[in-house]
Amino acid sequence: MKQRTGAKVIIESLEREKVEVMFGIPGGAVIDIFDELNRSSIRFYLTRHEQGAVHAADGYARATGKVGVCIATSGPGATNLVTGLATAHMDSIPVVALTGQVPSGMIGNDAFQEAYTLGITRSVSKHNYLVKNVDDLPRIMKEAFHIASTGRPGPVVIDIPKDIQQARTSAPHPKEVAMRGYRPTQQGHLRQIKQAAEAIGRSERPVIYAGGGVIASGSHKELYNLATKAQIPVTTTLMGLGAFPETHPLALKMLGMHGTVYANYAMVEADLIIAVGARFDDRVTGKISEFARRARVVHIDIDPTSIGKSVRADIPVVGDAKYVLRELVKILEPPQTDAWLKKIAGWKRDYALSYADDEALRPQYVVEQVHKLTKGKAIISTEVGQNQMWAAQFYTYTEPRTFLSSGGLGTMGYGLPAAIGAQAGLPDKTVVDIAGDGSIQMNIQELATACMNNLPVKVMILNNRFLGMVRQWQELFYDKNYSFTCLQQRSDCPPDCKQNFEECPKENIPDFVKLAEAYGAVGIRVTKKKEVAPAIRKALKTDKPVLIDFVVEREENVYPMVPAGASLNEMMGGMA
Amino acid sequence: MRETISVLVENSFGVLARVVDLFSTRGFNIDSLNVAETLDPSVSRMTIVVRGDEAILEQVRKQLSKVIDTIKVVRFAEGDHVEREMALVKVSSSKRGRAEVLEVAHACHADIVDVGDAFITLSAAGTPDQVRTFIELVRPFGVVEMARSGPVAVSRGKRG
Numbered sequence: 001m002k003q004r005t006g007a008k009v010i011i012e013s014l015e016r017e018k019v020e021v022m023f024g025i026p027g028g029a030v031i032d033i034f035d036e037l038n039r040s041s042i043r044f045y046l047t048r049h050e051q052g053a054v055h056a057a058d059g060y061a062r063a064t065g066k067v068g069v070c071i072a073t074s075g076p077g078a079t080n081l082v083t084g085l086a087t088a089h090m091d092s093i094p095v096v097a098l099t100g101q102v103p104s105g106m107i108g109n110d111a112f113q114e115a116y117t118l119g120i121t122r123s124v125s126k127h128n129y130l131v132k133n134v135d136d137l138p139r140i141m142k143e144a145f146h147i148a149s150t151g152r153p154g155p156v157v158i159d160i161p162k163d164i165q166q167a168r169t170s171a172p173h174p175k176e177v178a179m180r181g182y183r184p185t186q187q188g189h190l191r192q193i194k195q196a197a198e199a200i201g202r203s204e205r206p207v208i209y210a211g212g213g214v215i216a217s218g219s220h221k222e223l224y225n226l227a228t229k230a231q232i233p234v235t236t237t238l239m240g241l242g243a244f245p246e247t248h249p250l251a252l253k254m255l256g257m258h259g260t261v262y263a264n265y266a267m268v269e270a271d272l273i274i275a276v277g278a279r280f281d282d283r284v285t286g287k288i289s290e291f292a293r294r295a296r297v298v299h300i301d302i303d304p305t306s307i308g309k310s311v312r313a314d315i316p317v318v319g320d321a322k323y324v325l326r327e328l329v330k331i332l333e334p335p336q337t338d339a340w341l342k343k344i345a346g347w348k349r350d351y352a353l354s355y356a357d358d359e360a361l362r363p364q365y366v367v368e369q370v371h372k373l374t375k376g377k378a379i380i381s382t383e384v385g386q387n388q389m390w391a392a393q394f395y396t397y398t399e400p401r402t403f404l405s406s407g408g409l410g411t412m413g414y415g416l417p418a419a420i421g422a423q424a425g426l427p428d429k430t431v432v433d434i435a436g437d438g439s440i441q442m443n444i445q446e447l448a449t450a451c452m453n454n455l456p457v458k459v460m461i462l463n464n465r466f467l468g469m470v471r472q473w474q475e476l477f478y479d480k481n482y483s484f485t486c487l488q489q490r491s492d493c494p495p496d497c498k499q500n501f502e503e504c505p506k507e508n509i510p511d512f513v514k515l516a517e518a519y520g521a522v523g524i525r526v527t528k529k530k531e532v533a534p535a536i537r538k539a540l541k542t543d544k545p546v547l548i549d550f551v552v553e554r555e556e557n558v559y560p561m562v563p564a565g566a567s568l569n570e571m572m573g574g575m576a
Numbered sequence: 577m578r579e580t581i582s583v584l585v586e587n588s589f590g591v592l593a594r595v596v597d598l599f600s601t602r603g604f605n606i607d608s609l610n611v612a613e614t615l616d617p618s619v620s621r622m623t624i625v626v627r628g629d630e631a632i633l634e635q636v637r638k639q640l641s642k643v644i645d646t647i648k649v650v651r652f653a654e655g656d657h658v659e660r661e662m663a664l665v666k667v668s669s670s671k672r673g674r675a676e677v678l679e680v681a682h683a684c685h686a687d688i689v690d691v692g693d694a695f696i697t698l699s700a701a702g703t704p705d706q707v708r709t710f711i712e713l714v715r716p717f718g719v720v721e722m723a724r725s726g727p728v729a730v731s732r733g734k735r736g
Contacts, residue, residue, distance in 0.1 A: 123597060147644060181645055181647045304638045305642055
């Protein structure tokens, strides 16, 4: 192969991996890569912060199922990626992050913009590389995409010193990866699958508990076949929303801390839990010693470390959910679940999700209207906190890859850049970020990225002028001591305002409508319930980014709620 | 429970850091860790002794297997492997008391590797228990300095 620079090799590799879009910010240690980038076929989006770039790559990956790619310079560029890498790592999202590094000879010298990227990103990535020889670059690029997208997916970081980008090599691009240490199990053990089928056949009160792994493996159809053939109800985790249509009679919607009453009751009373691509997170299980005490557990996961980590698995099945579920459906003898389904139908009737549907402007109503007016066809991203939970509860998900949210890490500021990434990958889709007034300010600068690149994302701020979820905990568990959760608290406010909201300053900071306009987006303020639908309709018709500032009830709470450390059937609210 | 795990890893940059990091990230306790190249210079063998209940040990093995640079994880159970450790122990010893130290050294098959006016350095190798016993026996003479290798292990029989 003819000689070319390391920078050229990187672009060649990206094109060979069919990378269409990329997000990032240039800098001194990646200037050689950028010198090749604007001559390539890759569409590049210049974000306003590296955190925006990595979340956008993550949102792109979640919405399209392809690997998301981002690039940042050495030092602060790389450290700014850390939160986004950790977000992708916790939620098993395939991302490849390229970082510049100071020249090889300067490494360890505390050079300008030097950071130990390999060490800093080790625990927030699936794997990472420091390229020490330009001849290794084609192989490392190939391996990185392979590792990011196979097995349990995750982010991979490639740290590339500046001299390596400039050095020349004739090393060819490998056709295949040859890694003796990395061969994720794809096919589940047939004996284990048979045992799982037998357990299902014998069960009386089975529940499928489906997680993000169903979406990652693209096995939502196989899951549907299993549930409908065996007549087993399905609850999904936050990460699993969309893996099973919530409109289906067997759907129990989300479980866990803010899950539905009926999903949590079903988990408590089940005699068999079939976990698929889920990891028994503490927000799902509640008090672990009380969890699933009556149930046997079938645990299907491609990552052996997920199995038996926090909950014992009676029948572990290591393998790709798509393969395992397909085999399971083939050999399964459906159990008799009529009585169980009847019981669950009663719970669904008695404990439907609800809120006070009165004259006040309530956040749940806004989310319901977003669902209604987009006909459930939108891609929803969320920030983190109350907005995220209401988006999970009151929008009805029927398709995979339509709900983008930081589940594991809980990263505020994720939603807007993720929406931008999704919109970049799927230009014909309506992409809506359901946001809070706290979270949105953590990456609001990306409104510039959306506007400059004609990415017409819609930002719906559920503005309660609080860091709402923390305020809710303060209300419920800290005697209403709203210590620093009011986002409108000013230095001249009384130290304890007693939440006498009548005396609050009339003007909120920031003025989100003016802020949207400053970036070139359309800003709309909604203060009354009857204005909600017209505003959303207007936003959906506008072919540019729109931000709606919904000035909602200040002290609305997310219910039902399982208090931290309580068992799943000890729910507050939603029981009326 | 104590378990000896042998891990074959790629002999490349940063692999040791990755494995050590895994232990601190997950809160596992390492008793000892030994790394050296194998006959194949592209592969290193790590011998790790860990403590924990069965659930923890299972997680340790799984997490080690999950490291991309890990080629193979072998768990040794009682009786299916041989384990050896080495210790270098510098014992304070005047010429007068030396005979007693040498007696212990002889009984434990320890070698004398360095001698001075006020000290004697012994090298002992054996099973971890034998090495521990040796250290206990020389301890009353006054141990100035000590270095232990931590155990290395291979399986019994032909299988590799």
